[in-house]
Amino acid sequence: MDNGKPSGPKTKWWSRPSTDADGPAGQDDASPVADAYAAEGGAAVPAAGQPPVPMTSDGDFTPAPPATDFIPAPPAPRPTAPAAAAPAPAEAPDAPVGEPRAQPLHAPDEYSTPPYGGPGPWAPAPPVQRPVQTPAHGTTVPPPYAGTNGHGLPGPLPAAPAPAQAGGRPAEGYAPPSPPHPVPQQPAGPQPPSPHSPVPSQQGPQQVSQWLRYDPWGAPQQPLSHPGPGQGAADDRPRKGRRGTVLVGAALLALVAGGIGGGIGSYVERNGGLTTVELPQSGRDDGGRAPDSVAGIASSALPSVVTLHVSGSAESGTGTGFVLDGKGHILTNNHVVAPAGSTGDITVTFSGGESAPAEIVGKDSGYDLAVVKVTGVSGLKPLPLGNSDNVQVGDPVVAIGAPFDLSNTVTSGIISAKQRPITAGGEKGDGTDVSYVDALQTDAPINPGNSGGPLVDAEARVIGINSAIRAADSGSALDGGQSGSIGLGFAIPINQGKRVAEELINTGKATHPVIGVTLDMEFTGDGAKVGGKAAGGGAAVTEGGPADDAGIRAGDVITEVEGRRVHSGEELIVKIRAHRPGDRLALVLTRGGKDLSMTLTLGSADGT
Numbered sequence: 001m002d003n004g005k006p007s008g009p010k011t012k013w014w015s016r017p018s019t020d021a022d023g024p025a026g027q028d029d030a031s032p033v034a035d036a037y038a039a040e041g042g043a044a045v046p047a048a049g050q051p052p053v054p055m056t057s058d059g060d061f062t063p064a065p066p067a068t069d070f071i072p073a074p075p076a077p078r079p080t081a082p083a084a085a086a087p088a089p090a091e092a093p094d095a096p097v098g099e100p101r102a103q104p105l106h107a108p109d110e111y112s113t114p115p116y117g118g119p120g121p122w123a124p125a126p127p128v129q130r131p132v133q134t135p136a137h138g139t140t141v142p143p144p145y146a147g148t149n150g151h152g153l154p155g156p157l158p159a160a161p162a163p164a165q166a167g168g169r170p171a172e173g174y175a176p177p178s179p180p181h182p183v184p185q186q187p188a189g190p191q192p193p194s195p196h197s198p199v200p201s202q203q204g205p206q207q208v209s210q211w212l213r214y215d216p217w218g219a220p221q222q223p224l225s226h227p228g229p230g231q232g233a234a235d236d237r238p239r240k241g242r243r244g245t246v247l248v249g250a251a252l253l254a255l256v257a258g259g260i261g262g263g264i265g266s267y268v269e270r271n272g273g274l275t276t277v278e279l280p281q282s283g284r285d286d287g288g289r290a291p292d293s294v295a296g297i298a299s300s301a302l303p304s305v306v307t308l309h310v311s312g313s314a315e316s317g318t319g320t321g322f323v324l325d326g327k328g329h330i331l332t333n334n335h336v337v338a339p340a341g342s343t344g345d346i347t348v349t350f351s352g353g354e355s356a357p358a359e360i361v362g363k364d365s366g367y368d369l370a371v372v373k374v375t376g377v378s379g380l381k382p383l384p385l386g387n388s389d390n391v392q393v394g395d396p397v398v399a400i401g402a403p404f405d406l407s408n409t410v411t412s413g414i415i416s417a418k419q420r421p422i423t424a425g426g427e428k429g430d431g432t433d434v435s436y437v438d439a440l441q442t443d444a445p446i447n448p449g450n451s452g453g454p455l456v457d458a459e460a461r462v463i464g465i466n467s468a469i470r471a472a473d474s475g476s477a478l479d480g481g482q483s484g485s486i487g488l489g490f491a492i493p494i495n496q497g498k499r500v501a502e503e504l505i506n507t508g509k510a511t512h513p514v515i516g517v518t519l520d521m522e523f524t525g526d527g528a529k530v531g532g533k534a535a536g537g538g539a540a541v542t543e544g545g546p547a548d549d550a551g552i553r554a555g556d557v558i559t560e561v562e563g564r565r566v567h568s569g570e571e572l573i574v575k576i577r578a579h580r581p582g583d584r585l586a587l588v589l590t591r592g593g594k595d596l597s598m599t600l601t602l603g604s605a606d607g608t
Helices: 032-039 240-271 294-304 334-340 494-507 546-550 569-577
Strands: 017-019 102-104 305-311 316-323 329-332 345-350 355-364 369-374 396-401 409-424 435-442 454-456 462-469 489-493 511-514 557-561 584-591 594-601 603-606
Touching: 294 305, 294 316, 294 396, 294 409, 294 454, 305 329, 305 334, 316 334, 316 396, 329 494, 334 345, 334 355, 334 369, 345 369, 355 494, 369 494, 396 462, 409 462, 409 489, 409 569, 435 462, 435 569, 462 494, 489 494, 511 569, 546 594, 557 569
Parallel strands: none
Antiparallel strands: 017 102, 305 316, 305 345, 316 329, 329 369, 345 355, 355 369, 396 409, 396 454, 409 435, 435 489, 454 462, 462 489, 511 603, 557 584, 584 594
């Protein structure tokens, strides 16, 4: 293959030179010493100033121009070392003029065909190197490489032949392999002969340079990959102790860093950061609130509100009440104290947490009101009473109680309606426990446990007694208990509550205003119809009663009371009980298709 090299016949490694006496003398003559080395497989070294001999990829050498200058040198004796190591090459002196020059044994083969016969073992080609100019004083060769001898054992490597040019000299410019370590520079000036200089060597095989000991079948150590020790004094030092020290230091550093990191992490987790966070906040005020605000109303009313815990032989319950006077009278609902019966226990707990036993003073199921009294308690603060007739729809109100036994609970709302006729109770089935109330409606949340508590106005005055609520369903929760508030709460007007409370405190009983008639509760028309007969078979209109005196007859339908429309019998009862006995009422009724107006004075009956 042509790689830019001169074409023509090439001298193969088996074309060994021989002496031809018939050849002419000239510059192409080779030295006998060089011929002797070549005959033994040695290599000739090129003289200084000679051009390099290019080397082909298969180890062949391209013929070089004839040498024009040789460095005189004494012939070197043949080495006595073992045949395994080749002696160092030596320069041959110039051949005297007239002596026969060396001739090849046969003419070069233009087809590069090896000769017949056994040429002997194939010699390995030297390593391929880039041709460079040989320095004037020779090329410094690195010390022998600490490798193997080709059999895996340490020792000197066999010498490798160097490319030679005509005349027995090595090709000029041939450089040995690069040393694994930097080669120190030689000082300028004359230097003593070196075992690697281009003069004949006087040393044994141990002085053969590295590139002359090339062994392609060996496995020389590679400094960058061999696990054994490296070259040089620094690589021969033991590293076990230093490696152990480094590992111990790294372990200690990791331990200290882990401890510091753990401490910092724990501090950050507990304190939320490396610095203390302080958020802006306003200072404390004196706690004063406007008297008509919800906070001001609650602050004024709460000390007078109490929680009642009632227990009887069959049932128990919790409700609310408020203080009427300094004597210990407390007003609440009848259905709150009803579970106690005549032998049960009632405990009153004040807003400050103090508790005291209480006894029933009087109760009335028709009004759903009751009065209890505590003894041995001083410093009671009565809650002032307002006037329910002055209340207007939309007025702000506050409800206070203990829903589900959560004492001192405050809710707020407005008056949603006035004179809302409601009936509550009726669990007994005989009607004796039914209450008829011309109630105040509010959207302030009222829940079970609020019963008996005060509904106060903007001046913290009582205008009603929380008594009933309207639930979204039939009034029962899924678990059998009472449902909570949906914003439909009802309170007994305080004007009615005041009169009943005074009667209960003074007499133990309350009186009901009556007109002396029996109503037909099954009438489905508009208005309240007077029945044909009483329950016992007597007359429907009580003889000598208020209705009889006013001229009312059986079958009449009462449609208005005090100018307000009446649509049912229950509603007529509610309207009458909203007044006191002895009050005069203006009625409108229908008889035989005609409207009649009349006035009557309310009678009195004892309540239950």
